[in-house]
Amino acid sequence: MSLPPLHGVVPILVTPFHEDGRIDEESLANLVEFNIRAGVHGLGVALGSEIFKFTEAERAQVTKCVIKAANKRVPIVINTGAAGTDLAVAYSKAAEAAGADMLMVIPPSFMPVSPDEIFDYYVALDRAVNIPIILQDVPQAPISPGLALRIADACKTVRYIKVETLPVTGKVAAMSSLAGDRLTIFGGAGGSYFIEEMRRGALGTMPFCSQPADFVAVWDAFQKGDEVTARRHFDQTIMAINRLGAQSGDIFYALHKRFLKRRGIIRTAVVRGPTMAIDPISDREIEELLSLSVPQAQSFQMLA
Template identity: 30%
Template sequence: MAYDALKTRLCGVTTALVTPFRNGEVDYRAFADLINWQIEEGIQALSPCGTTGEAPTLNTAEKIRLIKSCVEVSARRVPVIAGTGTNDTLSTIALTSAAAACGADAALIVTPYYNRPSQEGLYRHFEAVANNTQIPIILYNVPTRTGVDLSLDTIERLCKHPAIIGIKDATGDLDRPKRLIRRLGSRLIQLSGHDTTSTAFNLEGGDGTISVISNVVPAAMVAIHNACQRNDGCSARSLAFALKPLLMALEQDTNPVPIKYALHHTRGLSPDVRLPLVRANEETMAAIRRALAALDPDAHPIAALRDIDGNNRTQLAVVPR
């Protein structure tokens, strides 16, 4: 797929997929079911093996199989953005090359964590990956997880490389989209990596979201994005406000612990996570159940928002199995 065409297809909502486990092993059947449901609900791209997918506790063979499974199950219906970042440049190159061989459309590469490189080190890391792999790259900036923040100057340097096509911004800084647009125009697609601020981010010039909450409410997140694209801030904010209780409940524990419980409650997926993460406690589970119950389509204000995207398929209701 040509880079410009891919950039257009990635302007939307990408689900940062959870990795389902069963008895400590990856549940590939449940993973496939989740992928198919996401596509049926209108999600625009899929991202396996990221933070939400518990990449730090997946071994290399599991990552490659998950990426390959995502490519095969999605069957080119939507792009696949494979999480391939590590804090070792050579390992990142190897995993990114493997993702390309699996057929992934792009790689999502997080800033190196723990070793906390300088801005020059960050630049050289991403440059080396871009120079030694055959796949478009989306930078992933999440300082709260990694301890380093890609500066605007470094992003501007990096976007001169033709393989670097976008950035997932999980800083929560709502000034960044416009500041990058002033510097770079449309050279770099900007994707929010922070569900709580994603509506404001996209109304300020962002191009989409790589979302956690869309694991549970994909159609609602697509509706919010479409409202942002129409510059219909009133509708976008109204629907985002309806999701606020669930967003707050999902922040009561470390991602992906809460979203896995939400998927367990709504779609029957196992809530299992791998150590050192543990399942959600009762307080978090109760908060999630209350928030999901509030999304009843007959409850105000959800009923008025069900068709916000202009069709009858889009609605916010979540009905537990």
């Protein structure tokens, strides 16, 4: 099967911060390198990167840093969705000018909008840029299979959709059935349903960036038709971390950042506020999981 330009494992990068809250560009570049060496098929900057907590200057800073560190070795996806059409267009133009390969765009979600308004929003973006757009279907701003197909048929740049509306597996199946020959489907939600999504027509996932080699191993095994190995590896290396990360609030930020800090990839596990306080039991569970999951001998450890 011929795969589209973007497929496979496309992790969403966390944003490393210094203790004082400034963006740690060296850690971010190190994180990009860590993922590329693991064999990922692309990288993204999106909601999992805490972009909704960035200033305009920081959005440009992170985009520039990631694109420079990747150095065209893998496609870079930048999330440019916004509450207003003009703002989303501005973000999208800026990302394209900075060298992004693709955009991922969530529909407006601050105020309720109709399917026709969502359609017009994507048409405006399609007219403003020349690089591929990934639709982002999320619970707070769902995109039905019918609307996704309507948008794709009207917009030359819309070629992908990331499906995250629950139940994810059912939504992936419905999207694949109606729009699978027009849109490449990606799973999201941390990659928790990666195997189930691939069985139903997804050609990739966008998980967190703390376990890239494990996700690539699952992808490789599945592509070879070895679903037993794919399932075994997923359950042994990924499931427990995703399960804990989905436990409550935004605990997943702290979990994945601690994982990366423990491995020496980033300097701190700082999460920008507001962020949920981690209770003592959850804190102990995170540490127990990290002690079992993080290898003792590190083959990639560049930061002190």
